[in-house]
Amino acid sequence: MRSMIDWIGAGVAIAVLASVPLLAGSNYLVVVLTVALCNAMWAASWDFMSGLTGRENFGHALFIGAGAYTAGFLNTALDLNPWWGLPSSAIVAVLFSLVIGIPTLRLRGPYFALAMLSGATVMQSLTIIFSEYTGGQDGLNGIFPILDSQTAYYYLTLAIAVATVASLKFIALSPWGTILRAIRGDEATCQAAGINVSFYKITALMISAAFAGLGGALYAHALLQVGPDLFAVILSINTIILVYIGGMGTIYGPAGAALLFSLLIEKLRFLSEYRLWVYTLILIFILFFLPKGLVAPAWVWLRERLSGRRRKRAEDAVA
Amino acid sequence: MSALIEVKGLTKRFGGLTAVKDVGFALAPGEITGILGPNGAGKTTLFNLLTGFIPADSGSIIFDGEPIRGLKPFRIVNRGLARTFQLTRPFIGMSVLENVVVGCLAPRVRRDGPTEGRARHMLVRVGLGAKADLAVDVLSYGDLRRLEIARALVTRPKLLLLDEPFAGLGTSEIEPLAALIRELHDSEGLTILIIEHRLREFMQLVGRVIAMDFGEIIAIGPPQEIVRHPRVVEAYIGRTEGARGVA
Amino acid sequence: MAQILVYGAVISAIYAMLAVGFTLIFGVARILNLAHGAFYALGAYGVYVLTAYGHLPLLAAAVVSVLFVAGFGAAMERVLVRPLRRSTLAVLMITLAVSLMVEQVLLLIFGSEARNVPSMVDATVAIAGVDISGQRVIALTGGIVILSGLWLFMQKTRLGAAILAVSQDAEGAQYMGIPSDRIFSIVMALSAGIAAAAGVLVAPFQTVIPGMGLLPLVKAFAIVIVGGLGSIPGSILGALLLGYTETIVAFNISIEWAQIVSVAAVLITLILRPAGFFGKRAAF
Numbered sequence: 001m002r003s004m005i006d007w008i009g010a011g012v013a014i015a016v017l018a019s020v021p022l023l024a025g026s027n028y029l030v031v032v033l034t035v036a037l038c039n040a041m042w043a044a045s046w047d048f049m050s051g052l053t054g055r056e057n058f059g060h061a062l063f064i065g066a067g068a069y070t071a072g073f074l075n076t077a078l079d080l081n082p083w084w085g086l087p088s089s090a091i092v093a094v095l096f097s098l099v100i101g102i103p104t105l106r107l108r109g110p111y112f113a114l115a116m117l118s119g120a121t122v123m124q125s126l127t128i129i130f131s132e133y134t135g136g137q138d139g140l141n142g143i144f145p146i147l148d149s150q151t152a153y154y155y156l157t158l159a160i161a162v163a164t165v166a167s168l169k170f171i172a173l174s175p176w177g178t179i180l181r182a183i184r185g186d187e188a189t190c191q192a193a194g195i196n197v198s199f200y201k202i203t204a205l206m207i208s209a210a211f212a213g214l215g216g217a218l219y220a221h222a223l224l225q226v227g228p229d230l231f232a233v234i235l236s237i238n239t240i241i242l243v244y245i246g247g248m249g250t251i252y253g254p255a256g257a258a259l260l261f262s263l264l265i266e267k268l269r270f271l272s273e274y275r276l277w278v279y280t281l282i283l284i285f286i287l288f289f290l291p292k293g294l295v296a297p298a299w300v301w302l303r304e305r306l307s308g309r310r311r312k313r314a315e316d317a318v319a
Numbered sequence: 320m321s322a323l324i325e326v327k328g329l330t331k332r333f334g335g336l337t338a339v340k341d342v343g344f345a346l347a348p349g350e351i352t353g354i355l356g357p358n359g360a361g362k363t364t365l366f367n368l369l370t371g372f373i374p375a376d377s378g379s380i381i382f383d384g385e386p387i388r389g390l391k392p393f394r395i396v397n398r399g400l401a402r403t404f405q406l407t408r409p410f411i412g413m414s415v416l417e418n419v420v421v422g423c424l425a426p427r428v429r430r431d432g433p434t435e436g437r438a439r440h441m442l443v444r445v446g447l448g449a450k451a452d453l454a455v456d457v458l459s460y461g462d463l464r465r466l467e468i469a470r471a472l473v474t475r476p477k478l479l480l481l482d483e484p485f486a487g488l489g490t491s492e493i494e495p496l497a498a499l500i501r502e503l504h505d506s507e508g509l510t511i512l513i514i515e516h517r518l519r520e521f522m523q524l525v526g527r528v529i530a531m532d533f534g535e536i537i538a539i540g541p542p543q544e545i546v547r548h549p550r551v552v553e554a555y556i557g558r559t560e561g562a563r564g565v566a
Numbered sequence: 567m568a569q570i571l572v573y574g575a576v577i578s579a580i581y582a583m584l585a586v587g588f589t590l591i592f593g594v595a596r597i598l599n600l601a602h603g604a605f606y607a608l609g610a611y612g613v614y615v616l617t618a619y620g621h622l623p624l625l626a627a628a629v630v631s632v633l634f635v636a637g638f639g640a641a642m643e644r645v646l647v648r649p650l651r652r653s654t655l656a657v658l659m660i661t662l663a664v665s666l667m668v669e670q671v672l673l674l675i676f677g678s679e680a681r682n683v684p685s686m687v688d689a690t691v692a693i694a695g696v697d698i699s700g701q702r703v704i705a706l707t708g709g710i711v712i713l714s715g716l717w718l719f720m721q722k723t724r725l726g727a728a729i730l731a732v733s734q735d736a737e738g739a740q741y742m743g744i745p746s747d748r749i750f751s752i753v754m755a756l757s758a759g760i761a762a763a764a765g766v767l768v769a770p771f772q773t774v775i776p777g778m779g780l781l782p783l784v785k786a787f788a789i790v791i792v793g794g795l796g797s798i799p800g801s802i803l804g805a806l807l808l809g810y811t812e813t814i815v816a817f818n819i820s821i822e823w824a825q826i827v828s829v830a831a832v833l834i835t836l837i838l839r840p841a842g843f844f845g846k847r848a849a850f
Contacts, residue, residue: 056655103837110598110654111836114787118832121784125826175424175434178413182421185410188372192404194396194425194474233780237662244659280666287650287660 036262041215043254049208054184059116065231067213093213124231139227247296329378356531401476403467461492578809579709585789585801587757593796603779604668609765639758672776683769788828
């Protein structure tokens, strides 16, 4: 399934991303891209769970916020070295996924989606209520950066994001991924094939949560502050829209969509007020006309054209 | 010879309706047995009880010497009891081959060897070898039934439950499917339990028939006897499609 | 104590209107309408625009606003929802998109500051020794009148019977000559209209901002889940339960905790008893 062209494409994308700090004039673009990479991790992790199994999770922000606040907490309240935030955020996010996932994964589609949404909303309200610990609406400020240089931190984030997308894609292409896609097909038939469906659903949610939380921690250490908005419905919806645009189930599509859109929104800064308009219109458009998304199908099309040409050249060389 | 599966006093109620009432029977290894009964007799509910998809209210199910009542469906499959569904719901969005590969990933058979090879081999056996790489949405009804059987077989069952495998098929498709089932039984020594509510289809296949009506077993015996059994005839004549059903 | 009884009743009436509309469109057309909150907001803004700019008298503005939103709801169902009906999640996403759009449009046109809608009655009334604004009393009575009217409509008219038939079996109703598709549009119009009416009734004493529909939507959803999706009596019962619980919590603990009540109620119900109290369709 993975052809040479896929590897080359990935390599080119990484190379382009890696060269940004060297070409960009200011630090500003670097920070924007760092945040974009966090978005890419959130989108890819959502896609891994919901894109593959078809169990759409409308409360992904729960894991993002959990990871971000954990990182912030360890740093500001407990004064720990910021590096600790990274693994801890993933672990805490996984714990959250167990608490909410175990009782809710047996629910049917829309009910699971909305139960997860409720979970995230409850967490958001709790964060505001217990403001002595969480800083309430203002959140936690003065988080220490992990690395002093914006550029170095960007490379760290890039490395982690690439590792995330690669690992998730690797699992998706493995027999594990086949099982997840079968769960999407029909859960009863899966049971009849001898597969422990509950186990695979909960572990998929755990993996999704871990990487979302990790992305949240990276976000916290990039912007040096966290707030209850990180649990907000709009963040979950944002992530889902990016996955719809990227191409559900492809992992790299949503990551690519996250990067492209963050850049697009930056370039079209005058539209930033209308950002939600843009997203919504695109969502409607995709629901009706492009159910497979934009980014992944575009790459597949490109790959077909390139492989056609390469094959022809190979044939010519042999002939 | 000890029974492969022994069922005693199995009962299931849905609200006020008793769907399965005090059902008991035993199957010896290598038998092909049929469950016969008009619509609503409780046949599919019985299957769902045996395979763990529905919890029973009371009774016992001993499979291969071990009690299996209350186990989750996938655990029962991994003990060697596989089933097909009457309304096949394949994994859409995946190829025919991948549909079978999922079965190869069950813990019971996971280490048996490379999954793709095993899956292809099984597809050839059920007659779908040429269609292995097609998307599953293009398969005909009859082919979907074969796919179901392939998926169930690949988990190396000792007992195979077939839920109305001939339903909705035309005569030209029934013959080959019946031949396939017969061949699988003969070559593998598979124990098979088939539900059908149309007699003609499985008269030649089964060695013994369990007749059900209103959730109860009304008779057990060789097919020729059961067809003439007064209560069985009454169960069918008493229904609107009865006269057509009796051979 | 009396305060809680009276104020709780007002809140419950409003919640009941929202919940009944939400459960109605689900019970009949299996549509989980995330734009329901937007209908509520549009009702409030409609009355604002018609009185502030259109200079219409309050009552006329209320009626026109409700009718407009009802039409909007029917149009949304016809144009955006019906083509996607095969996938419940696609319907969720498209109604979500509509609600986001509506909020953005309102934000664009009116900005984020709260708007003032005049009360229908300025007087303060005393009920059971409790001082309460006339508008709140109107909201309570309006809610009761509208819901009673709906009940009568469903029980006594042919159209109401047709709606009940479609809610039980859309295909079967079609065979009996009932145009299911048209019924869906009518029910959506009803549902939107009732939500808009709720918005109209509360506009004078609630904060009218573009995002005012989000929390009511969550609460309507909470009530409907607790009361049982598709069950109107369940929604009314759930509304009373939620309305009074919120009021009690708000009076005794704090307003912030009161807001969580509804969301927590959804979670707990989904976990313990997914069908709710009277639900016809279980959540699994």
